[in-house]
Amino acid sequence: MKEISLTIDGKKVSGLDGDTILDVCRANGIYVPTLCELKGLTNVGACRMCVVDIEGERRPNPSCTYPARDGLVVSTNTEKLEKYRRLILELMFTEKNHFCMFCERSGDCELQAMAYRYQMDNVRYPYTTPPLAVDSLSENMVIDHSRCILCGRCVRVCGEIEANHTLDFAKRGWRTIVSADLSHSLGGSSCTQCGACMQACPTGAIFSKFSLYKTRPKDCQQVNTVCPICGVGCELTVLTKDNNVVMIQAPQPTGEKGPLCRMGRFELLANGHKRITSPMIRDKEGKLKECTLDEALEAAASRMKKLGKNFTGVISARFPSETISLFCQFMRQAVGSSRIDTMGGEAYRVIAEGNKSFNKKGDGLDTECSLDEILKSDCIVLVGADPVKTHPIVGSFIRRALDQNKAKLIVLDAANDVMPLRRNQWLRPKAGTEGILLNGLINAIVNKGSVKGREPSAKLVQSLSQYDASRVYADTGIEAADVELAAETYGKAKQAVIIYGQGVWHTKDTGLVISLLTLADLTGNREGDHSKVISLKPAANSRGAWQMGAAAKDLSLNHVQGLYLLISDEQVDNDEVLGWLRTIDFLVVQASYRSAVTSMADVVLPSPIWAERDGGQYVSMDGHVAKSQKVIEPKKGLLQDQEILRDLSKKLGYELSSSQEVSCGQT
Amino acid sequence: MAKPKIATAWMAGCAGCHMSFLDIDEAILEVVKLVDITTSPITDFKEFQPVDVGIVEGAVNTTKDEEVLRELRANCKILMAWGDCACFGGIVTIRNMFDKGDVFRRAYIETESTVHGKIPSSDELPALLDRVKPANHVVKVDCFVPGCPPSAKAIYHALVELLNGRIPVLPADMMRFD
Numbered sequence: 001m002k003e004i005s006l007t008i009d010g011k012k013v014s015g016l017d018g019d020t021i022l023d024v025c026r027a028n029g030i031y032v033p034t035l036c037e038l039k040g041l042t043n044v045g046a047c048r049m050c051v052v053d054i055e056g057e058r059r060p061n062p063s064c065t066y067p068a069r070d071g072l073v074v075s076t077n078t079e080k081l082e083k084y085r086r087l088i089l090e091l092m093f094t095e096k097n098h099f100c101m102f103c104e105r106s107g108d109c110e111l112q113a114m115a116y117r118y119q120m121d122n123v124r125y126p127y128t129t130p131p132l133a134v135d136s137l138s139e140n141m142v143i144d145h146s147r148c149i150l151c152g153r154c155v156r157v158c159g160e161i162e163a164n165h166t167l168d169f170a171k172r173g174w175r176t177i178v179s180a181d182l183s184h185s186l187g188g189s190s191c192t193q194c195g196a197c198m199q200a201c202p203t204g205a206i207f208s209k210f211s212l213y214k215t216r217p218k219d220c221q222q223v224n225t226v227c228p229i230c231g232v233g234c235e236l237t238v239l240t241k242d243n244n245v246v247m248i249q250a251p252q253p254t255g256e257k258g259p260l261c262r263m264g265r266f267e268l269l270a271n272g273h274k275r276i277t278s279p280m281i282r283d284k285e286g287k288l289k290e291c292t293l294d295e296a297l298e299a300a301a302s303r304m305k306k307l308g309k310n311f312t313g314v315i316s317a318r319f320p321s322e323t324i325s326l327f328c329q330f331m332r333q334a335v336g337s338s339r340i341d342t343m344g345g346e347a348y349r350v351i352a353e354g355n356k357s358f359n360k361k362g363d364g365l366d367t368e369c370s371l372d373e374i375l376k377s378d379c380i381v382l383v384g385a386d387p388v389k390t391h392p393i394v395g396s397f398i399r400r401a402l403d404q405n406k407a408k409l410i411v412l413d414a415a416n417d418v419m420p421l422r423r424n425q426w427l428r429p430k431a432g433t434e435g436i437l438l439n440g441l442i443n444a445i446v447n448k449g450s451v452k453g454r455e456p457s458a459k460l461v462q463s464l465s466q467y468d469a470s471r472v473y474a475d476t477g478i479e480a481a482d483v484e485l486a487a488e489t490y491g492k493a494k495q496a497v498i499i500y501g502q503g504v505w506h507t508k509d510t511g512l513v514i515s516l517l518t519l520a521d522l523t524g525n526r527e528g529d530h531s532k533v534i535s536l537k538p539a540a541n542s543r544g545a546w547q548m549g550a551a552a553k554d555l556s557l558n559h560v561q562g563l564y565l566l567i568s569d570e571q572v573d574n575d576e577v578l579g580w581l582r583t584i585d586f587l588v589v590q591a592s593y594r595s596a597v598t599s600m601a602d603v604v605l606p607s608p609i610w611a612e613r614d615g616g617q618y619v620s621m622d623g624h625v626a627k628s629q630k631v632i633e634p635k636k637g638l639l640q641d642q643e644i645l646r647d648l649s650k651k652l653g654y655e656l657s658s659s660q661e662v663s664c665g666q667t
Numbered sequence: 668m669a670k671p672k673i674a675t676a677w678m679a680g681c682a683g684c685h686m687s688f689l690d691i692d693e694a695i696l697e698v699v700k701l702v703d704i705t706t707s708p709i710t711d712f713k714e715f716q717p718v719d720v721g722i723v724e725g726a727v728n729t730t731k732d733e734e735v736l737r738e739l740r741a742n743c744k745i746l747m748a749w750g751d752c753a754c755f756g757g758i759v760t761i762r763n764m765f766d767k768g769d770v771f772r773r774a775y776i777e778t779e780s781t782v783h784g785k786i787p788s789s790d791e792l793p794a795l796l797d798r799v800k801p802a803n804h805v806v807k808v809d810c811f812v813p814g815c816p817p818s819a820k821a822i823y824h825a826l827v828e829l830l831n832g833r834i835p836v837l838p839a840d841m842m843r844f845d
Contacts, residue, residue, distance in 0.1 A: 093755075100844035101751060101758055101815035107845065116842040121811035122754050122803050129763040129798075 006072040021063035021074055022050055032076050033085060033114060036151035037064050038200055040254020041160055046152050049085055049114070052076045060084065086118045094125040095174060096132065097146035105204030107216045111149055112203075128174070137187025140209055140266040141198055143178065148205040150176055154197035162259040163399035166191045178205075192392055193262035199253045210269045211247040220246055226618050226626040227264040228318045228540045228610040232257065232371065232393045233620030234264055238611065238631045245269060245611050245632060256375065261392035268610065270569065273593040277635060280604040288604065293639070293647070300564070300588045300603045301651035304335045307562045307586075312339040315550060315566040317539035320616020320628055323641050324541070325548045326656060327566060330645045334654035335564075338553065343570065344538040345551035350505040351535045352546065354513025358521075361529065365537070365546050369497070369530045370622045374398060377532075378405045379493030381486075383412045383516060384434070384503015388419065391536050394499065395419075408489050412437065413503055425486055429476035434507070438515035439464060440472035441487050445522055448484070450491025452524035460518075496525050501536040536621070539570075543619035562586040565597070566641065568607040572597050590641060607641055608634040614642065671830065672718040675707040676739050678732035679759045679799065680725025683816040684750035685709060690819035701830055715742045720829055723808075726752040726759040727800045731793035740806040745829065747810040748802045749822065751844060754813040756801040763798050770795070810834050814843045 002017040008030055015024035020043065025032045036047040045062035052063045055073035060081060063074075075081070092098075092111065100106045132145040150169070155178065158167040166189055170179035180189035198206045220239035227234045234257040239247040248265050250258045279296035280288045304311050313331040315324055324342070331340050342348070352364025359367050374380065374397040387394035401407040402422055409423040414431040417423070429437040443464040446456055456464075469480035490496050498520055504512050516533050519525075525532035537543070545551055563584045569592040572578065578596055581587065589601040592609045612634035618626050634640070639647070649656045677685060685708060689695070698704075702720075706712040721743030727733050740746055751757035762770055776784035802808050812825045821841040828835035 097761075097764070099758060099761070103845070112844055115844070116839045119836050119839060119842060121813050121837060121842065122748070122801065122808065124803075126804065127756065127760060127763065127798075129760065131764050 004068060004070045006068060006070065006074060008074045009076055015068050019068045021052060021054075021066045021068045021072070024068045025063060025076060030076060032063055033117070034064060035110060035114060035149065035202055036153060038153045038157070038254060040252075040258070041153060041156040041200075044152060044156070046150065048088055051081060051084060053078060053081060082118070086120060089115050089118055089120050090123040090125055092149050093120070094123050094127045095130075096148065097129060099146075103147065103204040104207060104211075104213050105147075108218060109204060110202035130174075132177075135185050135187070136209070137185050138189075138191060138193065139187070140193050140262065141186060141195065141206055142209060142212075143186055143206050144204065145177055146205075147203045148178055149203060150178070151202060153200040153202065154178060154206060157196045157200040157254065157259070161254055161400075162192065162194050162196045162396050163403050164190060164192050164194075164396070167197060192388065192395070193266065194259040194392060194396070195262070195265040196250075196253065196259035199249055208247065208266070210266065210271060214244075214246045215241045217247065223629050223631045224251055225615070225629040225631060226540070227260075227268070228613075228618070228628065229263045229268070230261075230391050231537050231540050231542055231621035232391055233540070233618065233622075233624050233626055234260055234393060235626070236260070236264060236268075240611075240632050243632045256372075256397070257393055259393070259396055263392070270593070270609070273595075275609075275635070276591060276594055276598065276604060276606040277638075279606060280598075280601075282602045288599070288601070293605075293644075296603050296605055297644075297648050297651050300605075301648060303562050303586045303588075304564070304648075305652060307337075308335065309337045310339070311335050311337045311562040311564065312341070312555060312557075312560050313337065313564045313566075314341050314343065314345075315545070316568055316570045317342045317344055317542050317545040317550075318570050318610070319541060319545075319566070319568065319641065320613070320618055321541060321544035321548055322616040323645075324545050324550050326642055326645050328548055328550050329656055330649050330654075331564075334649040334652040334656070339555050340550055340553065341555055342539075342542075342545040342551045343567070343572075344542060345545075346508070346554070347502070347505040347535075347538060348542060348546050348551045349554055350508055350510055351513060351537070354510040354517065357510065358514050358517040359529065359531075363546065365535075365543055366623060367529050367531060368534050368622060369527065369532045371397060371534065373495070373532050374401055374497050374499070374534070376405070377401050377493070377495045377497045378407045379410070379490055379496035380407055381410045381412060381490055381496065381498045382418050382423075383438075383498060383500040383512075384414075384506070385499050385501025385536050386413075386416055386418050387499065387501070387536060390501060390538070394534075394536065398499075408493070410486050410489060412486075415503070424489065425482065427478055427482060427486060429478055432507070433476040434504070435509060435512055435515060436467065436472060437476045437478055437483070438512060438519070439467040440469070440476070440478070440483050441490070442515060442518055442522065443467040444469075444483055444487035445491045445519065448487060448491060450487065451522045452491075453521050453526060456522055490519065491523050493523075493525075496520075496523065496532065498525075498533045499536060500533070502538075505535075534622070540620075541618045542621060543623065544617060547619065560584045562588075564588045564590075566590040566607070567597065568592050568613070568641065569609040571595065590644065605644055606638055607644075608638055612638070614640050670701060670703045671720065672703045672705050672716070673707075673720045673722065674705045674715055674718040674739060674743065675709075675722040675724070676735050677708055678723065678725035678735060678753070678802075679728030680750065680752050680757075682708070682724070684724040684753075684814075684822075687814070687816035687819050688749070688822050691823050692819075694823060698826065702826075715739060718743045719745065721746045722749055723747070723753050723802050724749045726756050727796065727802060727805050728759055728762070729793035729795055733796065733805060734793075736802060736806055745809045745834065746802075746806065747812065747825065747829070748808045749812050749814075750817060751813055751815045753802045753808075754811045755844075756799055756804075757815065760799045767795055767797065810836075812837060815845050817841075817843070 013028040043064040045065040051060035053075040135143040180186045278290040588603040590605040611631040721739040
């Protein structure tokens, strides 16, 4: 990088070729006011606060977009420039309806702070008082257009980072308004409710319904932790006040995982759920009644003692590895049972069996590539997966690849179209015939000579020959031209990634996983031991649960006599699972919220929510190890899940080992 | 030597700024040692007399407000505006988003606790101006202390500056719009 030298405010400073004047100022500790600039987004020079005088230029230019050059002579803070900045602020304040005295952003607002800085104590322009709407129709956010300064940070973060392009400017001049799609209102639009716009907004124009008026961020404590939901492993900054979670933000709002998602930003705030505050036991009349912890533990322990090795234990994979490990130890040593599983265990077993029979090394879940590969890819194949619903950051990664790499998107799903406006192809085989279609694709790739990786064995070529175009069409309904196009698109791509989900493991057919791995292998989409095939495992600590051996066994789940179910704050709303739970003779549930599950329990033990949980280790779906932090103190009297396990274990006459240090190898 | 004289008035305001001024608590004893507070909502004088410093709270909402403001302006050497309403128009300017007729109907007829409402129409009543304005959009204002209300500290600081012969502009750490 070539170094350049310029003069700013009479001082000789240096910068790098490619810098803007603003970059050089910042690098040299020279303050220049900005409003529409946000690190990580393209600079646009909209607000004009950063204007500077440049020798040779007839008028002030925005320093955020003006390229720095050798020999430039710049003034950043002349009396005239400071006056212009004050005028800009006065124009902004009189253009719309800015009422600081009832705005929840007051005290934390960049526009207000700038006005204070410029000692704006009156305005010289008449107010326009436009009748602007408050848009509160979306699920989590409100847009008050009266407070908007049209900086465009929301538009840019929605376009460049979340890559959903929901927000843009509508109309012109002083009637310009931020609009979601063409309808203007955020509700009912293509908005993913990630909240990136809200965090990017410098004023109170976009705010959260949940955090409204609770407190100001500067009066809050901030704790960084890892999100306990899906497995992408986003870092969260949790703001708390008086031991209450007030708001969740991204520590790096324009970073890759910056947008967060509707789950991590909003659903974790879990309004509307009833907390379980006391242990409960089903009495002789069959009603759930509050009881002491001792009574509840006694009831649970006595049935566990009776059933012994026939007692089953299922733990959510949203717990940190230490708790899962302790749970396994409890089941095996205290209860004497090896009937252990996790929520989502079936998924891990199918994936792992597929991976292990293909790779013959690794633990089964550690041979997938990093999620970053999606950002670099030029072809993405989604098989039986809808990341927009289940792993929204993966959705945004895909969209970024489509935007920045002109990537192609192929959806292979018997039931659902994903990203219908952006995908290039939707291959929709008849239900149950996905395997035939995949083999048809592999056959097409081999025949077209698109093999770039490992050469297929003669045996493989021979076994594939039956999946010719007419057979594939007859069985799956997919026409030859479509199969060939998909095979060509994927085969010719420089860096293709396959992403698969529930649509694959629900079939319990590990052959599908093997076919996907074969596709990647033959086309060179593999780096060392890692295939560019990503399974969207359903929970934050799927990998951790697998490493602790909690999902190793496929239990026969018919007529389960006794079940200890640790779900904490995870919601169980799958009808199949609920139906199965109803068949269980004796159900012990350790949960945070009342639900359909707790209402069928025989014993209910209260569990802290994610924010109250002691910190522990989480392994993301692509192997990043992170430590979660306890964010707030649990409600009075509430024990940690590990403490309940220890107390329960004592009732069974076994002392669980004291420290649960977990050391997991990296992938 | 005669002490400098001060007069205050409130227009379309909530009196919060005057309450904030009174929040200087016992320091008011120091203030009255140094100045004479003449006409004011917190004293008994009814008519304005020539003063050194005039202080106004509240936005200009009716013809009466404008009259009071102009009279105070004519009677003082330096005019100071307290609070967001006087400095910016403040919360009172919400009225500018609505038609005047709608405003009267809402206030006097449609409010939930009103039965058989009637819009007052006496000639003795001041008329609503077409638009609510801050003080400086009607007369020249020399000094501004924004806030809703400004803190007692900010008001005290501004008064002390004036008494020392300086027209203050609040420093950033005393500025507030809420």
